[in-house]
Amino acid sequence: MSAQPNPAPRGLAARGLRWLQALTGQDGLLPSAPRTVRIADAPLGEELARFIAVVPDGENRFPRARCGEVGLDEAWTLAQQVRGTMSEDQNQRPRALIALVDVTSQAYGRREELLGIHLAGAAAADAYASARLAGHPVIALLVGKAMSGGFLTHGYQANRILALDSPEVLVHAMSKESAARVTRRPVEALEDLGERIVPMAYDVRSFNRLGLVHRLIRGVNADAPGPADVERVRGELTAAVATARGAPRDLSSRLESDAARATRAASIEVRRRLAQAWDAV
Amino acid sequence: MRDSFIELRARERARAILDADTFRELLGPFDRMKSPWLPLQGVVTQADDGVVVARGRVDGKPAVVAAIEGAYQGGSIGEVSGAKIAGALELALRDCERGRPVRPVLVLETGGVRLQEANLGLAAIAEIHAAIVALRRHVPVVGVVAGLVGCFGGMSLAAALCSRLIVTRQARLGMNGPEVIEQEAGIAELDSMDGAEVWGLMGGEQRHATGLADVLVEDDVGAIAAQVREAFNTTAPPRSEQVQVFCRRLAGIDPGHPPSPKALRTLWAREGEP
Numbered sequence: 001m002s003a004q005p006n007p008a009p010r011g012l013a014a015r016g017l018r019w020l021q022a023l024t025g026q027d028g029l030l031p032s033a034p035r036t037v038r039i040a041d042a043p044l045g046e047e048l049a050r051f052i053a054v055v056p057d058g059e060n061r062f063p064r065a066r067c068g069e070v071g072l073d074e075a076w077t078l079a080q081q082v083r084g085t086m087s088e089d090q091n092q093r094p095r096a097l098i099a100l101v102d103v104t105s106q107a108y109g110r111r112e113e114l115l116g117i118h119l120a121g122a123a124a125a126d127a128y129a130s131a132r133l134a135g136h137p138v139i140a141l142l143v144g145k146a147m148s149g150g151f152l153t154h155g156y157q158a159n160r161i162l163a164l165d166s167p168e169v170l171v172h173a174m175s176k177e178s179a180a181r182v183t184r185r186p187v188e189a190l191e192d193l194g195e196r197i198v199p200m201a202y203d204v205r206s207f208n209r210l211g212l213v214h215r216l217i218r219g220v221n222a223d224a225p226g227p228a229d230v231e232r233v234r235g236e237l238t239a240a241v242a243t244a245r246g247a248p249r250d251l252s253s254r255l256e257s258d259a260a261r262a263t264r265a266a267s268i269e270v271r272r273r274l275a276q277a278w279d280a281v
Numbered sequence: 282m283r284d285s286f287i288e289l290r291a292r293e294r295a296r297a298i299l300d301a302d303t304f305r306e307l308l309g310p311f312d313r314m315k316s317p318w319l320p321l322q323g324v325v326t327q328a329d330d331g332v333v334v335a336r337g338r339v340d341g342k343p344a345v346v347a348a349i350e351g352a353y354q355g356g357s358i359g360e361v362s363g364a365k366i367a368g369a370l371e372l373a374l375r376d377c378e379r380g381r382p383v384r385p386v387l388v389l390e391t392g393g394v395r396l397q398e399a400n401l402g403l404a405a406i407a408e409i410h411a412a413i414v415a416l417r418r419h420v421p422v423v424g425v426v427a428g429l430v431g432c433f434g435g436m437s438l439a440a441a442l443c444s445r446l447i448v449t450r451q452a453r454l455g456m457n458g459p460e461v462i463e464q465e466a467g468i469a470e471l472d473s474m475d476g477a478e479v480w481g482l483m484g485g486e487q488r489h490a491t492g493l494a495d496v497l498v499e500d501d502v503g504a505i506a507a508q509v510r511e512a513f514n515t516t517a518p519p520r521s522e523q524v525q526v527f528c529r530r531l532a533g534i535d536p537g538h539p540p541s542p543k544a545l546r547t548l549w550a551r552e553g554e555p
Contacts, residue, residue: 062536064466072531079524108457108465111539113482115531116493118456119520122410122441126521129414148394148403149456152435156407173394173403173434181464183396197321199360199401212404250371251411254404264401266317270308270364271371274334277307278372 015144016053016102037077045238049096064109070150071107075120082127094136096241101155102144121153128157137244146171159244160214166222169204211260284502291333291350299337307334318398330361334369348388351430357395363405370412377419393434406435413442423512426452433458445512448485448494455483481542490546
């Protein structure tokens with residue numbers, strides 16, 4: 001039971017920054033913003049895309065957002081930056097937004113709740129969704145953890161979700177440790193459960209079986225990408241941007257894959273029956 | 282005499298919000314659309330999966346209410362309950378795009394994602410967010426958090442995305458529930474058993490006084506129904522679009538010396554009010 005600030009995040013959640021550097025050649029620091037939100041423009045195929053990452057900072061002014069969590073400053077900065085991109089592009093082709101996702105969770109804390117982290121998170125999700133509706137292709141690339149409120153605010157509003165096939169790419173509503181405490185089950189029991197019940201699993205291959213992943217990118221070194229890895233990923237991103245530009249701006253594609261038809265059958269069935277009853281007298 | 286809204290179950294809450302005798306439930310308990318995931322874990326299912334979707338009228342205009350039943354699994358969002366909310370909003374959007382506006386009301390009473398359906402709950406919540414943002418461009422999306430469960434997790438973002446948010450004093454609204462904060466950050470961070478502290482942080486009155494909710498209303502069926510009707514006249518931009526206002530407010534905060542909840546009421550006083 002320690003109330004100490006989180007320790008400096010050595011080696012934690014470093015993949016967001018690594019991939020931002022690999023894909024853009026920049027560190028993405030903003031002139032007057034937290035060091036935790038990194039933004040860089042770089043060529044992607046024939047066009048210029050904007051890459052966005054949330055990264056750890058051991059000296060973040062909010063101690064509960066030092067290890068790659070999306071906290072108050074992070075979420076509001078995401079909202080500000082994404083909306084800024086929308087206004088810059090008002091009279092030109094909307095740039096693609098590439099969210100590089102390695103977020104451990106939302107920030108948990110008293111200050112965060114007092115100051116309305118739920119609204120900050122909503123503002124970030126709102127900005128990404130609004131950008132998508134305005135015609136910006138929004139692509140999430142999962143390179144590390146995509147946990148809970150962190151993912152909802154940074155990545156989950158994307159037109160298309162891409163993921164590296166790596167054991168450290170994890171998607172879930174709650175960290176394993178917290179879920180074990182809340183459900184009073186040992187971590188091993190949760191892992192067993194995840195093997196039987198797909199949506200309970202943490203690994204990205206299980207997540208892929210839910211039909212939510214547009215492309216699972218196999219055979220790439222996620223920790224130390226070489227030039228060939230980076231080129232592969234850039235190619236996948238370029239293709240995803242092209243797909244998104246030619247497709248509806250909503251999230252309907254998440255229910256259209258074979259995997260979704262199998263695993264999210266209930267999500268589809270609920271919508272079908274609601275539509276049937278909607279106008280019935 | 283007051284007629285408590287909080288004491289009503291989700292179905293009666295939806296009925297109370299809609300104009301008299303217009304309630305028509307879609308995908309109700311007789312349709313038996315239950316969670317496919319809970320039986321695999323030995324958890325009892327419910328025939329409506331804890332969400333009531335009803336069409337009807339609000340002030341004579343076509344409407345849809347999605348009300349979450351806090352008494353079932355803490356109002357948690359699973360695949361089916363989440364799809365019912367997202368699907369209802371998507372159909373309202375379709376009608377709006379066809380020039381037939383539908384007034385959407387969300388009655389939120391939820392701890393967030395249902396952990397037994399983890400990633401499918403989270404996915405549904407992202408779809409709910411997407412639908413609110415799209416629908417809000419056509420018609421106000423009105424949220425009600427009455428209590429006693431409150432509104433937490435990813436669904437607190439849904440509340441914050443609403444065009445207009447109505448709360449009672451008994452409501453709590455926050456991203457992380459007090460128990461989760463205590464678990465993650467320690468009891469020195471927050472004592473979840475200390476009701477006064479919890480309500481001071483995230484109670485309806487505090488949220489309203491600091492500009493994080495639009496309307497504070499008594500726990501009364503008539504008063505809440507009236508405020509829902511009034512909310513559809515709103516033209517103010519949704520709170521989650523007011524990025525500059527809140528960035529400025531946040532920049533004025535020193536995390537090393539955060540204000541007390543009471544002091545925040547002065548710092549973030551409701552715009553246009555003394």
